[in-house]
């Protein structure tokens with residue numbers, strides 16, 4: 089693996105509490121190009137801890153791009169400049185020696201900042217709780233092969249279901265819209281036979297909570313798809329819009 | 342001495358669970374809502390339990406240290422989930438899945454539990470499909486399967502390399518439905534730091550609110566731990582960064598026996614370590630062994646690139662040594678053999694890595710077919726290493742991955758503390774000394790969807806645990822205990838960051854309590870770990886305060902527990918004078934270097950009872966095998 093070292097300047101958003109005023113603090117680091125950006129923060133924090141200084145608060149868990157916990161705006165891009173990657177997957181070989189890197193939290197009205205780079209994404213859970221499920225009780229399911237599902241349909245449903253719930257779509261949208269996040273879940277169930285009975289009720293309930301939570305509207309700029317670490321397609325938004333329209337025509341409320 | 346009653350029901354193995362379900366007592370539907378149940382963890386085990394208990398009408402409270410229940414470590418599982426559906430018509434059955442699992446575990450699991458796991462496996466797949474889990478399908482629309490190590494049938498269901506994500510999001514959706522219906526209340530960003538036992542029964546927990554640092558008391562008429570495994574004791578492992586043993590360990594210190602702590606699984610197909618700043622090791626799903634061939638050079642210190650090593654100078658050592666299973670031998674066998682060839686200096690360019698080569702598969706089925714199956718894993722490899730695995734073979738090396746050991750539970754999944762149940766990776770029960778691939782997801786969901794709903798009801802009706810007030814002295818004492826330990830950590834104010842101590846613990850463990858162990862090494866490990874523990878309590882440096890969001894403090898509490906658990910792992914490994922599954926003692930091997938069990942003396946579960954720091958008492962649960970004949974595990 090690579091022997092060379094990158095000397096970088098980090099400008100990191102510091103904010104002690106949700107109501108405190110934030111600011112950028114500058115740090116110099118020397119790091120292997122094989123390290124990930126979160127490992128850079130680990131090293132920095134280790135050094136800060138040694139000096140008795142307050143480490144940078146940031147969240148991560150799986151470090152494999154699937155849990156959706158991490159999420160930093162890096163040089164203006166949620167999850168950094170490389171497409172289809174979560175923050176934890178960004179390796180330093182993508183930067184040049186001497187570069188300055190800005191690290192900020194995902195920003196949106198519906199995602200208040202908790203501390204430094206940590207945000208509150210509980211609004212996402214609330215949307216899911218509104219209707220992102222199929223109602224049946226454990227033990228009552230028919231044999232799994234009873235309803236054949238065409239391979240392409242299962243594959244499309246999985247494309248949508250891959251959403252990791254990180255919020256990059258919201259952070260990148262100038263309106264802070266959550267339509268990609270919600271559209272992905274609505275689509276997964278709308279595509280599958282199991283999702284049909286509650287299809288139209290589901291979309292209405294999820295959209296209602298989304299609107300309440302303070303997310304903005306979609307104006308079709310597609311920045312969300314471009315920044316999504318999973319490459320979730322905006323066709324999911326179209327599918328949701330169509331279902332929403334149908335639901336308004338076919339159900340009460 | 343603890344009384345270890347396995348409570349395995351009488352009768353024919355295949356009928357035990359069915360009969361037992363009938364004989365267990367039920368809770369009247371209208372009474373269920375009178376019971377408050379605590380669940381710690383929202384991974385596959387915790388989320389499935391919470392959803393199902395909610396459906397039944399219990400009042401459920403779910404705690405997780407994550408910001409959302411969807412982020413539990415289960416989300417990262419890649420390869421798949423087993424079930425005995427026999428959709429491939431290739432000879433699978435409940436019996437075969439049971440046998441493969443008990444054999445894969447090197448005959449150190451509890452027979453009746455393992456059978457039950459195989460028995461309910463099929464319901465899990467039905468359940469998940471009904472939830473809308475988009476499993477891989479064949480062109481005809483039926484479910485697709487792949488094979489995993491330790492099996493000669495294709496029984497693994499999968500969703501690309503994201504099976505855990507899809508299963509967890511399925512459980513999360515059922516959980517969310519119960520939240521909406523008001524049966525489940527979620528408590529995210531809470532860390533359980535103590536168990537409250539009242540009159541011998543588990544009755545609550547103390548949690549720290551991770552945002553404010555506030556200590557909270559919660560009452561439950563039963564407490565279910567589904568807090569995951571302890572591989573992160575090694576510092577570097579494939580587990581998520583925050584996975585830890587604290588919930589289980591604090592329960593252990595309140596009297597719950599810890600079983601078989603030395604049974605840890607080192608997974609053969611992970612990315613090799615590359616620098617001391619490294620924060621975790623990344624798993625490449627074992628499913629890759631379906632199509633990839635593992636090899637090294639026949640020569641030690643061969644510095645040639647892979648492409649320059651001709652076919653006849655390559656050693657496909659698994660295919661050579663184990664022709665019947667080839668690259669699909671169980672994990673412990675694959676890992677140990679990787680270690681041996683690297684010890685011989687035959688690792689890739691002299692490093693600790695072996696090749697996982699897809700060249701033949703590309704020729705056989707084409708790159709597209711391989712991409713279809715493993716595309717995201719190949720992308721992940723390239724992203725992390727900067728190398729293109731479609732052009733050069735992958736480099737892999739074993740890494741700590743899963744812990745078969747855990748809190749001791751009986752057939753009802755209840756620990757020796759009445760009312761404390763343990764599900765998923767946190768318990769010890771079904772995998773013996775080695776877990777086969779794709780069976781942890783199966784176990785977590787079996788425990789949560791199909792077992793705990795019955796056994797919990799039985800406990801509640803037979804023991805009738807009363808509600809208690811959180812003002813009671815037991816809650817107060819537990820809260821004081823937690824506050825004291827937090828303050829003690831903050832008061833040390835030494836010089837060493839917590840990760841540095843943790844890394845040193847990891848080094849000792851991987852070196853001496855890892856893939857290969859000896860009495861000498863284990864004794865040394867115990868000494869070193871004790872020293873590290875003293876060092877922690879005299880020299881750790883924690884910044885910040887107790888009453889704020891303080892990640893440094895969170896990690897320190899977990900590492901303090903790892904420093905105790907690490908010692909117990911070594912103590913257990915030293916006690917077990919045999920080799921079995923993932924526990925390989927150098928003194929006990931066959932002439933061919935395979936694990937040598939001692940069924941006469943060690944066919945038992947070692948359940949350790951906590952006395953004080955560094956002191957335990959051994960309790961034994963004898964393993965009785967009525968239906969399988971103990972044999973030497975052979976994959977040749």
Ligand SMILES: Cc1cc2nc3c(=O)[nH]c(=O)nc-3n(C[C@H](O)[C@H](O)[C@H](O)COP(=O)(O)OP(=O)(O)OC[C@H]3O[C@@H](n4cnc5c(N)ncnc54)[C@H](O)[C@@H]3O)c2cc1C
Pocket residue numbers: 381382383384385386387404405406407412413414415416417418419420421422504505531532533534567568569570579580581584585587588624742743764765766767778779780781782783785
């Ligand atoms: C990279 C990887 C890939 C894997 N792939 C597969 C696979 O393909 N097939 C397979 O069968 N298995 C696989 N496994 C194993 C499998 O994923 C795990 O064994 C399983 O998911 C564990 O589930 P669980 O519900 O027991 O625990 P987890 O999913 O680990 O959940 C633990 C939960 O407990 C909570 N918790 C823990 N402690 C506390 C506390 N003190 N206070 C509050 N909350 C707490 C956490 O927040 C979390 O919600 C894989 C494992 C890894 C690491």
